[in-house]
Each structure stands twice: as structure tokens, then as C-alpha cells.
Amino acid sequence: MLKCLDHLAESSRSAFLSAAFLLALAVFAPLTFAQDQPAPPLTDSTGEATATPLAPVPPTAVTAIDRPNDAGGAITISWELSTDDAAGRVTEYKILRAEGAADGPGPFTEIGNATAGQNRFEDGNVEDDRVYFYKVAALNTLRENGITLTETTVESDVVGPVESHAQWFNTGRSRVLVGVLILSGLIIFYIQRARAGREIFIRKIAGLEAVDEAVGRATEMGKKIFYIPGSQDMDNVQTLAGITILGRVAELAAQYETHLEVPVSRSLVMVTSREVVKEAYIKAGRTDSYNDDQVKYLTDDQFGYAAAIDGMVVRERPATIFLMGSFYAEALVLAETGNSVGAIQIAGTGQPSQLPFFVAACDYTLIGEELFAASAYLSKEPRQLGSLKGQDVGKGLILVAIAIGIILETLHIWDVSKLFTVID
Amino acid sequence: MRREIPLLITGIVGIVFIVQYFIPHYPFGRMSDWFSDWFSIVASCAILLGALNLMKMSVLKVISRKGDWIYALITIACFALITVIGLAEGRDFRDTGTGFSWLYDYVYSPLSSTMFAILAFFVASASYRAFRARNFEATLLLLAAFFVMLGRVPVGDVLTGFLPESMQMSHLATWIMNIPNTAGQRAIMIGIALGLVSTSVRIILGIERSYLGGE
Numbered sequence: 298m299l300k301c302l303d304h305l306a307e308s309s310r311s312a313f314l315s316a317a318f319l320l321a322l323a324v325f326a327p328l329t330f331a332q333d334q335p336a337p338p339l340t341d342s343t344g345e346a347t348a349t350p351l352a353p354v355p356p357t358a359v360t361a362i363d364r365p366n367d368a369g370g371a372i373t374i375s376w377e378l379s380t381d382d383a384a385g386r387v388t389e390y391k392i393l394r395a396e397g398a399a400d401g402p403g404p405f406t407e408i409g410n411a412t413a414g415q416n417r418f419e420d421g422n423v424e425d426d427r428v429y430f431y432k433v434a435a436l437n438t439l440r441e442n443g444i445t446l447t448e449t450t451v452e453s454d455v456v457g458p459v460e461s462h463a464q465w466f467n468t469g470r471s472r473v474l475v476g477v478l479i480l481s482g483l484i485i486f487y488i489q490r491a492r493a494g495r496e497i498f499i500r501k502i503a504g505l506e507a508v509d510e511a512v513g514r515a516t517e518m519g520k521k522i523f524y525i526p527g528s529q530d531m532d533n534v535q536t537l538a539g540i541t542i543l544g545r546v547a548e549l550a551a552q553y554e555t556h557l558e559v560p561v562s563r564s565l566v567m568v569t570s571r572e573v574v575k576e577a578y579i580k581a582g583r584t585d586s587y588n589d590d591q592v593k594y595l596t597d598d599q600f601g602y603a604a605a606i607d608g609m610v611v612r613e614r615p616a617t618i619f620l621m622g623s624f625y626a627e628a629l630v631l632a633e634t635g636n637s638v639g640a641i642q643i644a645g646t647g648q649p650s651q652l653p654f655f656v657a658a659c660d661y662t663l664i665g666e667e668l669f670a671a672s673a674y675l676s677k678e679p680r681q682l683g684s685l686k687g688q689d690v691g692k693g694l695i696l697v698a699i700a701i702g703i704i705l706e707t708l709h710i711w712d713v714s715k716l717f718t719v720i721d
Numbered sequence: 722m723r724r725e726i727p728l729l730i731t732g733i734v735g736i737v738f739i740v741q742y743f744i745p746h747y748p749f750g751r752m753s754d755w756f757s758d759w760f761s762i763v764a765s766c767a768i769l770l771g772a773l774n775l776m777k778m779s780v781l782k783v784i785s786r787k788g789d790w791i792y793a794l795i796t797i798a799c800f801a802l803i804t805v806i807g808l809a810e811g812r813d814f815r816d817t818g819t820g821f822s823w824l825y826d827y828v829y830s831p832l833s834s835t836m837f838a839i840l841a842f843f844v845a846s847a848s849y850r851a852f853r854a855r856n857f858e859a860t861l862l863l864l865a866a867f868f869v870m871l872g873r874v875p876v877g878d879v880l881t882g883f884l885p886e887s888m889q890m891s892h893l894a895t896w897i898m899n900i901p902n903t904a905g906q907r908a909i910m911i912g913i914a915l916g917l918v919s920t921s922v923r924i925i926l927g928i929e930r931s932y933l934g935g936e
Contacts, residue, residue, distance in 0.1 A: 366745060367745050368745040368746060368747055368750035368751070369746075369747075463745060463746040463747055463750070464745050464746060465744055465745075465746045466743060466744060467742075467743055467744070467745050470742065470743055473742075473743075474743055477739070477918070480915070480918050480919075481918065481922050484918070484919055484922045484923075485922065485926075488926075488928065530760075530764060532760055534917055534920055534921065537920070537924070537932050538920060540931075540932050541929070541931040541932060544931045563764070563767075563771070564764065564767035564768050564769075564770045564771035564772075565763070565764055565767050567770065567771055567774065568767065568770060569932060572933070573931065573932065590778060593774060593775075593778055594770070594771035594772075594774045594775050595775065596775075597768070597771070598833070599833075600832075600833045600836035600837055601832075601833070601836075603836055604832075604836050608789075608792065612788070612789055626837060626840060629840060629843045629844060629847060630836065630839060630840055630843055632847075633843040633846060633847055647913045647916070647917070649906050649909050649910055649913070652909065653851075654844075654847060656851070657847040657848070657850060657851035658843075658847050658850075664909060664912070665909045665910075665912045665913040665916060666912035666913055666915060666916035667916075668916070669913075669916030669917065669919060669920045670916065670919075672920075672923075672929055672931055673923075676931070678928075680928045681923060681928055681929065684919050684922060684923050684928065685919065687919065688915050688916065688918070688919040691915055691918075692911070692912065692915055695911055695915075
């Protein structure tokens with residue numbers, strides 16, 4: 298009986314061990330012998346199982362032309378996409394180039410590539426007046442886990458010969474030329490008319506009319522005038538326009554014997570402003586009152602300039618502040634500080650994004666073109682006024698063109714709009 | 722001759738600049754770059770004038786102990802410090818880890834950013850004044866600003882969720898920005914462009930010469 302029980306226990310233990318062994322085998326065998334499993338089938342970019350990728354249809358209608366409207370040194374290659382491109386059987390295009398030899402193209406070398414879906418390539422590494430030939434090859438690459446296994450390349454026909462040249466006229470800008478000629482012609486025409494003695498009516502510009510009042514206020518209060526000609530250098534026309542108005546303000550300040558201070562952010566602006574202020578004081582007969590240090594350089598740094606002027610404004614509390622020229626983010630910082638000390642402020646800029654800030658924080662604002670008109674307006678010199686008339690007539694022509702354009706666009710006639718297209 | 726020569730140079734350079742815009746061929750195509758380079762060279766040399774002027778004004782203020790001379794003293798000290806460190810570190814003064822770059826990263830940049838950040842408060846105070854409904858135009862401005870601001874935050878669409886999508890606040894804000902705002906901006910830009918052409922013609926022809934000092 299005991300023997301029988303022992304046998305039974307022995308059998309159960311053997312069965313248990315066998316079951317445990319089989320379970321372990323089932324769990325670990327796949328891991329142990331994983332490297333012996335067959336590799337997944339090779340696929341091309343479409344996922345089809347294949348040993349080598351399918352050869353794509355080559356790109357067609359390949360053209361190579363001298364890039365238009367440039368200074369030479371570039372050829373534009375374009376092609377129609379392979380019909381296999383959309384199906385994903387093209388992974389990229391390779392551009393091959395050969396230099397021209399006596400008996401045709403020499404050996405081709407790869408000069409660049411374009412991703413699938415692109416049909417244009419700029420070869421910017423060519424020499425002018427040298428002959429080149431091009432081919433475009435479509436590639437279908439077989440990859441596995443990011444590794445290129447094989448690739449199939451199909452080349453287009455050879456195109457060429459083609460040479461690059463520098464052009465003498467940028468035809469894409471011909472419409473700009475027409476516009477410049479018309480506008481300049483109008484301005485010159487009205488300058489001549491004004492020179493001949495024709496009277497020219499100019500509407501009142503409130504901001505410029507207020508210049509006398511603003512200078513007078515500073516005189517009455519016995520306080521300083523600050524003139525800030527913007528944060529840009531002399532290569533900016535807005536700075537030039539600002540310095541032009543400075544001449545008039547300096548002359549008035551000299552006449553009223555009011556102290557004028559011009560903090561600038563550029564050395565060249567400092568030199569020019571000194572010359573303008575000095576001339577204005579001479580013109581007003583107050584040469585002795587002029588001091589070079591009235592025009593002082595602060596810093597080229599945008600916010601350093603704003604911080605320095607803010608400090609001066611808060612400490613010295615000027616009665617009048619002029620902000621005339623090109624301003625960026627410092628515009629509101631300066632204008633609000635001036636506003637906080639109760640100064641009368643006249644601002645003008647050609648930066649559309651800063652104009653709302655000046656309108657909100659200053660008493661008078663010269664909006665864009667008014668800044669450029671200031672010189673003519675203040676000097677009342679006939680030739681300068683004539684240029685304003687020409688400018689206004691130009692504006693009238695543009696308004697008419699816009700009105701015609703709106704009507705034709707509404708009627709789905711696009712020809713007029715195309716006349717204003719500039720190809721760069 | 723003191724006037725004529727600068728006027729002649731200005732006229733010639735102005736015409737060359739116009740011509741080079743339309744002719745890509747060498748040398749015209751390169752002239753814009755050359756002039757820019759020359760301007761940078763002249764401006765770089767002129768910086769010495771500005772720096773000397775700044776130092777002169779600051780030193781005079783410190784010597785005379787006038788008003789806020791302490792700021793002038795700080796200006797001189799900072800100017801001297803950055804110049805000495807920059808010169809001592811030689812050509813690699815801008816490399817990471819140099820004293821110059823440390824001053825730039827941890828003194829100059831934070832100060833500059835602080836000034837820029839103040840703008841947010843100035844925008845708030847200027848907006849408060851500009852958006853007061855004093856007259857018809859200011860009321861229009863106020864309403865436009867109200868709709869644009871509300872349309873730029875999610876609560877705008879939540880409040881107008883019962884309306885068709887095209888009439889919700891975000892669409893209204895986009896319409897205000899893209900149509901009336903863009904039209905106004907373009908009108909100003911056309912005016913500015915015409916003003917630029919007119920001023921340029923006057924300068925090239927020598928009619929506008931006040932930037933040379935006097936009429």
C-alpha cells in the first residue's frame with residue numbers, strides 16, 4: 298500500500314516536472330532560437346514583397362534654361378514628375394550634369410537632388426558662357442529599418458546644351474520701371490510748373506501747423522525742447538525727413554531763444570544733425586547760442602537709447618518733444634514717457650506698425666507721407682511744393698487704378714491685376 | 722563747392738541705386754552690396770565720434786557735479802569696463818565663457834529685455850486713453866478693439882457659440898484684421914511709398930538739400 302502511494306507521488310512529481318519543462322520551453326524557446334526564425338520578406342516602398350524595387354517611370358519633359366533676370370551663374374532645371382511619383386515608387390530625383398565637350402556631353406556627375414514631388418532644381422554652381430548638359434534620374438530605394446538595401450535608378454533623356462549668362466535688364470521688374478517713370482515724370486512736371494510761377498494749393502497739415510505752437514509753449518514755460526530723430530541711421534529716408542524738420546524746429550528755437558536738445562542714436566546722424574542745427578542758428582542770427590553739445594550721441598542700442606531718453610525726459614521734464622524719423626518698438630516707450638510728464642508731443646514716422654502708438658500717445662502725428670511732405674510744407678519753396686503736387690496726382694492715378702481693379706476683379710476679369718504683378 | 726560736391730555725389734549715387742535695381746548684370750547687380758559695405762565701414766569709423774562725444778559729455782558732467790552726474794559716472798565706468806575686457810580678450814572676445822560674453826548674456830541682455838518688457842505696461846496705458854469713447858471715431862476704435870481682443874481668446878467663441886460658425890467672435894476678429902485693418906494699412910503704405918519716391922526725386926535732383934544744413 299505504501300509502495301503504491303510512493304509510486305503515485307513519484308508519478309505526480311514526474312508529471313509536474315514534465316509540465317513545468319514544457320511550459321518553460323514554450324516561453325523561452327522563441328527567445329532562445331529567435332535568430333533562427335526566417336527574416337521578414339523584403340519590401341519596396343509600396344510594401345510589396347520583392348527582392349529588388351520596381352523601376353520607376355523616368356521623369357519627362359526635362360528642361361534646362363538659363364535662370365532669367367539674374368546676374369548669371371545659375372541654370373534652372375525643371376521636369377514633369379514621374380508617373381510613379383504619386384504612387385510612392387519614386388523616393389527622390391537626382392540631378393546629373395556634364396560639361397560640354399567637342400563631341401557632345403562629357404561624363405555626368407551628380408550635382409544635387411530633389412525630394413519626391415519636387416520638379417525644379419536650381420544649379421547655382423555654374424560658370425557663365427560654359428556649355429552644360431543635364432539629366433534627371435528617378436530613384437526607387439528599398440529600405441529596411443532605415444537602411445538602404447538596394448535602389449533602382451532610371452534616367453531621363455539628356456537635355457542641353459545650355460549656358461548661363463548675366464542679364465542686362467530684369468524683365469520681372471519692368472512694371473516697377475513703368476511706375477517709377479510715370480511717378481517721377483509727374484513729380485518733375487509739377488516741379489517745372491511750380492518753377493514757372495504757377496500757384497500750388499497744399500492742404501493744411503495739423504502736425505506741422507502745430508510746430509510753431511509747440512516751440513512757443515516751451516519758450517513760455519522756460520523749458521527745453523527735445524528732438525528725437527529716430528533710432529535708424531542716415532541711410533534711412535525717414536531719418537533724412539526727420540532731420541529736415543529739425544532744421545525748421547532749430548530755427549524757431551533759436552529765434553525764441555529756447556534750449557533745444559537732440560539726443561541721437563547714430564554717430565552719422567549726430568554729425569548731420571549738428572550741421573543742420575548750426576545752419577539753423579546762423580540763419581536765425583543766433584550763432585552765439587549754438588553749442589555742439591546740444592546734439593548728443595547716446596548709444597546705437599535700441600533699448601539703451603529708449604532708456605537714456607526716458608531718463609532725460611523724466612529728470613528734465615521738457616515742455617515739447619518731437620519724435621520724427623524711423624522708430625520700432627521704442628516708439629511707444631518714448632511717447633508714453635513724454636506723455637506722462639505732460640509734454641506736448643508731435644510725432645511722425647513712416648513705420649505703419651508704430652503709427653497707432655504715436656496716435657494714441659502724442660498730441661499730433663504726421664502719418665506716413667505727411668512726414669515726407671514736411672520739408673516742402675515748412676519751406677514753402679515752389680519747387681518742393683511742386684513735387685508734392687506731382688505726388689498727389691500719382692496718388693490719384695493709383696486710386697483710379699484701384700477702383701478699376703475692384704470693378705474688374707468683381708467681374709472676374711483679372712487682366713488689370715496682372716499688370717501690377719512684380720516677378721522677383 | 723562745399724554744397725555742390727555732396728549734392729553731386731548724392732545725385733550720382735541715387736541714380737546708380739535706381740539703375741542697379743533693374744540691371745542684374747555685373748557690376749550693377751553688386752553695387753547695392755558694395756554701397757552697403759561702404760556705408761557700414763563709414764558708420765563703423767564714425768562710431769568713434771559718437772563714443773568720444775558720449776565720454777566727453779559724461780566726463781564734463783562728473784567734473785561739474787551737475788544734476789544727475791552719478792549716472793554719467795556709471796556710464797563712464799561701464800564703458801571703461803566693457804572696453805577693457807573686450808580688448809584684453811582679443812579676437813575671441815565673443816566666444817562662450819569669456820568675460821565679454823558673460824557681461825553680454827547676464828547684464829546687457831536682461832537690461833535690454835527689461836526695457837522691452839516695459840512696453841506691455843505702456844501698451845495698456847496708451848490703449849486706455851485711445852479706447853475712451855469720446856467721439857464717433859474713438860467709439861468705432863473701441864468696438865473694433867473689443868471684438869478683436871475677445872475674438873483672439875477662446876471665451877469669445879464660447880460666448881457666441883449659439884451663432885453660426887461664420888458669425889462667431891474669432892471669425893469676426895479675423896474679418897476686422899484682414900479686411901478693414903489691411904485696407905487702412907495699405908492706404909498708409911501707398912502714401913508712404915509715394916512720399917518716398919517724391920523725397921528721393923527731390924534729393925537726387927538736389928531740390929531737397931536741407932539735410933546738408935540750411936536750404
